Amino acid sequence: MFWRLVNGALFRQKGKMLMIAFTIALGASLATAMLNVMLDVGDKVNRELKTYGANINVIPKEASLLDDLYGVDEGSGVSDRYLQESEMGRLKTIFWAFNIVDFAPYLDAKIRMPESEDAIRLVGTWFANRLELPTGESLDTGIRNMKSWWTVDGEWLSDGDTDAAMVGRLLADRAGLSVGDRLSVSLGDKERNLTVKGIFDAGSEEDERVYVPLPIAQEMAGRAGLVTGVEVSALTTPDNELSRRAAQNPNSLSVKDWETWYCTAYVSAICYQIEEVLTDSVAKPIRQVAESEGAILEKTQLLMLLITVLSLAGAALGISNLVTASVMERSREIGLLKALGANNAPISWLVLTEILITGVIGGVIGYFVGLGFAQIIGQTVFDAAINIKPMVIPLVAILVFLVTLAGSIPSIRLLLSLRPAEVLHGR
Amino acid sequence: MSLLEIRGISKIYGNVNALRNVDMTVEQGEWLAVMGPSGSGKTTMMNIIGCMDKPSEGTVLLDGIDISTESARNLTSIRRDKIGLIFQQFHLINYLTALENVMVAQYYHSMPDEKEALQALDRVGLLARAKHLPSQLSGGEQQRVCIARALINYPMLVLADEPTGNLDEANEEIVLDIFRKLHEEGITIVVVTHDPEVAQEAQRTVILEHGRIARIVVNESGKGQEGE
Numbered sequence: 001m002f003w004r005l006v007n008g009a010l011f012r013q014k015g016k017m018l019m020i021a022f023t024i025a026l027g028a029s030l031a032t033a034m035l036n037v038m039l040d041v042g043d044k045v046n047r048e049l050k051t052y053g054a055n056i057n058v059i060p061k062e063a064s065l066l067d068d069l070y071g072v073d074e075g076s077g078v079s080d081r082y083l084q085e086s087e088m089g090r091l092k093t094i095f096w097a098f099n100i101v102d103f104a105p106y107l108d109a110k111i112r113m114p115e116s117e118d119a120i121r122l123v124g125t126w127f128a129n130r131l132e133l134p135t136g137e138s139l140d141t142g143i144r145n146m147k148s149w150w151t152v153d154g155e156w157l158s159d160g161d162t163d164a165a166m167v168g169r170l171l172a173d174r175a176g177l178s179v180g181d182r183l184s185v186s187l188g189d190k191e192r193n194l195t196v197k198g199i200f201d202a203g204s205e206e207d208e209r210v211y212v213p214l215p216i217a218q219e220m221a222g223r224a225g226l227v228t229g230v231e232v233s234a235l236t237t238p239d240n241e242l243s244r245r246a247a248q249n250p251n252s253l254s255v256k257d258w259e260t261w262y263c264t265a266y267v268s269a270i271c272y273q274i275e276e277v278l279t280d281s282v283a284k285p286i287r288q289v290a291e292s293e294g295a296i297l298e299k300t301q302l303l304m305l306l307i308t309v310l311s312l313a314g315a316a317l318g319i320s321n322l323v324t325a326s327v328m329e330r331s332r333e334i335g336l337l338k339a340l341g342a343n344n345a346p347i348s349w350l351v352l353t354e355i356l357i358t359g360v361i362g363g364v365i366g367y368f369v370g371l372g373f374a375q376i377i378g379q380t381v382f383d384a385a386i387n388i389k390p391m392v393i394p395l396v397a398i399l400v401f402l403v404t405l406a407g408s409i410p411s412i413r414l415l416l417s418l419r420p421a422e423v424l425h426g427r
Numbered sequence: 428m429s430l431l432e433i434r435g436i437s438k439i440y441g442n443v444n445a446l447r448n449v450d451m452t453v454e455q456g457e458w459l460a461v462m463g464p465s466g467s468g469k470t471t472m473m474n475i476i477g478c479m480d481k482p483s484e485g486t487v488l489l490d491g492i493d494i495s496t497e498s499a500r501n502l503t504s505i506r507r508d509k510i511g512l513i514f515q516q517f518h519l520i521n522y523l524t525a526l527e528n529v530m531v532a533q534y535y536h537s538m539p540d541e542k543e544a545l546q547a548l549d550r551v552g553l554l555a556r557a558k559h560l561p562s563q564l565s566g567g568e569q570q571r572v573c574i575a576r577a578l579i580n581y582p583m584l585v586l587a588d589e590p591t592g593n594l595d596e597a598n599e600e601i602v603l604d605i606f607r608k609l610h611e612e613g614i615t616i617v618v619v620t621h622d623p624e625v626a627q628e629a630q631r632t633v634i635l636e637h638g639r640i641a642r643i644v645v646n647e648s649g650k651g652q653e654g655e
Contacts, residue, residue: 001527001534008522336518339479340576341507342535343500421479424518 002350009354013326017358020322024362025369027315028400031308032370032392037377038304039389044382045297054103054146054231055267058083058274058283063229082107082226083281085214090277091232092133099235099265104143105227107217111185111210115175121209122185124217129159143211146233147202154179154198159213165194168207172199185210187220232274232283236267238298243268247285312403319407323355327411327418334415335423344416351415352408359404367396428491430455430583430615431476436485436495438471438638445471446482447638453584458606458616460626463635469619470588472635476617477586478506490583507536511577515589517569519561525572526557529579536580547575551605567598574605578614585609587618591625603628 010017060081083105091100104126110119126142133139144156157164165185167177177183183194194212201207218224239247243266246253250272253261262269271283327334337347371388378386431453438446446468453459463469474480475487478494479502487495490509494502506512519528529544548557551571561569570590577585590606591599603625610616618629626632632644 001530001539004523004527005520005531008520012522332518333520336520337531337535338503339477339506339512339518340532340535341503343503346535419479421474421477424479424514424516 002353005350006353006357009330009350010357013329016322016326016329017354020319020326020355020358021362021365023315023318023322024359024400024404025366027312027318027403028363028366028396029370029373030311031399032367032396033373033377034304034308034311035392035395036371036374036386036389038301038308039392040378040386041297041300041304041382044378044384044386045300053149053286054233055236055286056232056234056271056274056283057286058230058232058278058281059228061280061282063282081280082223082228083230083278085218085225085227087278088227088230089131089133091230091274092131092137092139093135094270094273094277095262096234096265096270096273099270101233101235102141102145103230103232104141104146105214105230107214107221107223107226108228109187109217109221111187111220113175113183113185115177116171120171120185122187122217122220123209123211124214124221125211126214127157127159129214143231146231147200150200150202152198152200154196157197157211157213161197161213162216163192163194164197164212165216166198166200166211167196168209168211169199169201170207171210172196183210185220190220190222192216192220230278232270234267234270235265236270237265238295239266239268242266246272312399316403316407319355319404320410323351323408323411324414327351327415331418331423334418335420338418339420339424348412348415351412352405355404355408356401359400363397363400366400367393370396429453429488430457430490431617432486432488433476434486434488436475436482436487438468438475438480439483444638446475448485449635449638449640451633451640453615453617455583456610456613456615457631458610458629459618460629460632461617461619461635462621462623462626462632463641466637467635468638469635471638473586473588473617473619476584477510477512478502507580509583511580511582511585513570513573513577513585513587513590515592517561517566517573517593519569519572519576521561524558524560525553525564525568525575528561528572529576532576532579544575544579547579548572550578551575552601565598567594567601570594570598570602571605574602578609583615585614585616587616589620590618591620591622599625 060083062081085105088103088105091097091103094100106123106125109122109124111122113120128140128142128144131139131141142159152166157166165183167183172178177196177199179196179199181196183196185192185194214227218226242257242261243264246261246266247268250258250261262272267285271285274283275281334347374386378384429452433449433451436446436449437444449472461469461472471480475482476489482495485495486493489505492505494505497505520531523531525548526541526544529547530539530541533539533544545554545557548554551574553568553571553575556564556568561572564572570593591602594602606616606618606628618625620626627646630646632646634641634644
């Protein structure tokens, strides 16, 4: 009998129920789309931001001290402290290894060129080096991914090149170099002839430099197996009060706070973990990059959350109006049921069941429409598909349930206040 | 002990005194009619007797229970167990068949029993129309479904509000005939009506005017008596 009553109400009021289902579907679709995008946008935005370079710089401890005390750039060649190239694979063994997207060790050296009176900075680095990790996996990493905004005439170097170089645009123009030219460089008594394989435009001081594969720089500088530093591009969580405290002194944290901080992908936590694996190293966040990444991500997610909340609030209002109208329309029927001996609880349950069934139908439709919306947003904004997050299903289910319930509260209150004498006899 | 005993009840809606100091009793198995012009307090009295409203003052004892002080929840329970309601507008649920309309009352009382519901429809001569929707029934048939619904839970008191108000003469006679049978079976009936012919069928007629009992007419085989 209960289901007969539910069924009858659903079909008799199908216009109104369709409107309720549509309202719920709209809310659920926006919630689904926004939650999927929100949960995926972190990676998407981070990856997008990773194209603007490294956010952590790792240098030897003493070089860092010179920098801190005298403002001497670690790349000036004044320090004779280095990191071990062989330890680079350890970067992918830290707790947040998965968040280390790319890294490139570099070795700086001051060289001389016949075309220039001043010393030129030679940078040996990885371009897209195949690295066999201690975990047994392999990884291609280097500046080719990290400096994706460089515009290159000619081509990128490969790590196996033994006599090739990439020259910055400003230096190339000053020295009259073009792609394919031979370039003679000297460091102390060592001299090498390199072919200009590419001329890059970085839009920064890097345009004054010469880039070569790391082994060439190591051989010229006589620093086999050593690097001056490492640029690391990592996915990070926006800083908060805890991470700021930890950045100043991790040892000042309580055990619980320390664990929370260590197990969250704060840039300071990742720096700390890098220092743990690279001998005598200091990892420093490139603050501007790290902070703006965090801020952009935080604001984007907040925007998504606001849209979700507003869409659900709108749906709740819509449901509230429609269900209240439905209850008012059915006041005689509800009054009759009360007159026949039905208490408030079974009548409320009857109306709630009708609305929840409508909510389930609307929610399921809304979920699938929302997946479509998410893909449209993904393609339009990030030019990539949004990964469907299974956890959105229970989230949307709970939200739809709560919104439907919240939207039904005014109508349930109205229903409870209905007195059979008033609705049946107009008194 | 009387089945229904009303002692000095008044009902005030804002500035309106719908009932003023009304005393009345209904004996077990009695057929009582309540008559009066519009606004005389008939419907208010029916609502109070039917546990759908409470008096502002006074006491109403139904089967020994003071329903003037019971909570709304208890009143619902008393109404469900002891009272069968018949309405002028029938108030059938239009998406349920005649049978299902009867079974709704069973559902909220105890357990739906199709066989018993069919017997109730048979009792009012509507077995053949059990699977029809209200829209497929005449006014008289709808009222008979309403009567079957009122009787399905074996109430102590059948409370009918203008049961023939929307019926033609032929259907009125059918409904009155059902009432006569119910009375013969010993069911207590209170009928609120405008129609003197319907009231004449009852053993006593209480006439309300301006919320007071103007007089009580006893209709016993032409031995009608009048009193305050």
